Amino acid sequence: MDVLVCVKRVPMVGGRIALQGDRRRLDTSLLGFTVSPHEECAVEEGVRLSEAAGGSVTVLTLGPPEAVEQLRTAISVGAHHALLLETDRDDFGPLATTRAITRAIEGLEAERQSPFDLLLFGNEAADTADYQVGVRVAHALGRPVATGIKHLEVGGGSARARRTYRGTEELFILALPAVVTVKEGINLPRYPSLPGRMRAKKTVVATLRPTYEAEGLEMRSLAVPTTERRSAEVLGHGVEAVPPLVELLVKLGVIE
Amino acid sequence: MSTVVCYVETENGAVLDASLRALTFARGLAAEATEVSALIAGPPGADVTAQLQSFGVTSICVLSAGGLTGYAPLALAKALAAMASRSEAAAVVAAATDHGNEVLAHLGALTGLELAANCTKAHLVEGERRFRLVRQRWGGSLIEEAVLSAATGLFSVAADSVQPVPSPAAGSLAVSEIAPQLDALDLALQALESPEESPGISLASAKVVVSGGRGVGGPEGFAVIEELAALLGGAVGVSRVVTSLGWRPHREQVGQTGTRVAPDLYLACGISGAVQHLAGCQSSKHMVAVNTDPSAPIMSRADYAVIGSVAEVLPALVDAIRARRSSC
Ligand SMILES: Cc1cc2nc3c(=O)[nH]c(=O)nc-3n(C[C@H](O)[C@H](O)[C@H](O)COP(=O)(O)OP(=O)(O)OC[C@H]3O[C@@H](n4cnc5c(N)ncnc54)[C@H](O)[C@@H]3O)c2cc1C
């Protein structure tokens, strides 16, 4: 069971998003970086599948040289191989990203002389939320795909992928090799182990330089929405705030 | 005259509210008169037809494909592709639901067309094959202005930010069937449906949500959160830290990668107010924060605050509500 997982490096935004002066980029000078929770779960799912059935997990990212950090984190929780598609550009859109990832996978599969049984993606990237790279890669490679999956079983040459939509459970049965995009909640990712961290340090990360192709969707500017910044009316400190809080609940019609 | 094709979702014999908003968005795409064609998955009842007509739809195509029993994203995408090419559509639109985004991603992949997801506004630049658009990133915590150059633009519509407005000029309506050419691979992707077990008060539609974060201190701390939620007829919500630590299940998580809620009252207990958490609760009518830190980011989003420890304030609040009820 060989799995490939795609992850994307994004800033770990906390209480407030700050933009650079050009209003086209986030000010990340004080921020750490991570991947989407959906993608953390995709890595965990891949590792669990390889633990249950044998096989390997390869993680792939398209991003700056520093994105090697996100690949090493994946290795520290159980992935085996890593490939960085290194670029200094931050304007790869969904089509250019799809092309770069598709070519890289074709290259890896030619080398191994067999397709990965499963390609895992996040349902959507944390930052751009384009909701499409996994589906586009599946089409480019001619493989079946299911999105937003919260429960996955693989065996007997097929994947049974489930999710719930508006109260109805949906089951997709995909012949392998297949593509699945997952959502947080499919599993509870583990934390890195000490041996995992050691392995991550030593693992050689393969690097390729993808070619950029311009596309039709062009970002012009970013803005933080103007939700009025208010200051909360302080009802009180500690238990002394309970009577005014009860009054408020009555006023809001929550209690009688 | 330009044509826009819209994928419309229905449930229990009515059009989804999100799809009505997508139709409103579709009508507003061009300055000139816009003809809106709708694709729906099964035969429309009288109510669906009437709703679509009042939202300015002039033709309905019903997906008909032998062997399909459930939602089939690829079959829907193929039908949209056929409708769009037949009418030389300026755009194809769907609500940014899990289904809408998925169908449009397939359509984009089939046709090579670009898809702008989670749009709140879009407008065709007159005389050009170019759209100006506004869309959400980071679950709505960031707004992007962009330009999309495409023969046919694909848009999913962030439904919360578009009001559903019936068309003032609702006209006649034609209904036809569309049967896209399917192959075995498409049918393999068809969904089987089965009812879910009943989950109690659903978090997504609860009128009151009592949410706990890291400040609750541990899994035991949620007993009082549950008690309070039950007293207020509400649901329990949590932050991601709480699910990552395994204190509570992910289905209770509120936020960008959890559930979006829009209750009358959101009570945030021991939650700092990270943008990804707020992405899931910023449509709440009233927000109250209980936090030991008066400078936590949640304080600039909440309407009311109690500065204090969850462990002290919540048990006292539960007692006070109980006392009030027994004295009435
Ligand atoms: C891509 C991405 C997606 C994410 N998606 C989500 C999501 O969907 N939902 C989500 O919630 N998060 C999400 N996060 C995580 C988010 O960034 C925060 O890490 C998380 O919301 C913080 O949870 P918290 O407020 O419980 O914890 P903390 O940030 O640690 O805050 C704890 C708060 O409790 C207060 N406190 C401490 N002790 C007490 C006490 N005794 N009484 C009262 N108050 C106390 C503290 O003052 C502090 O404000 C996401 C992150 C990323 C990068």
Ligand SMILES: Nc1ncnc2c1ncn2[C@@H]1O[C@H](COP(=O)(O)O)[C@@H](O)[C@H]1O
């Ligand atoms: N730059 C990238 N590098 C690796 N994987 C990516 C990249 N961008 C997107 N993906 C993958 O595609 C998924 C969907 O992304 P998107 O369509 O951009 O929302 C993400 O969750 C990732 O798994």
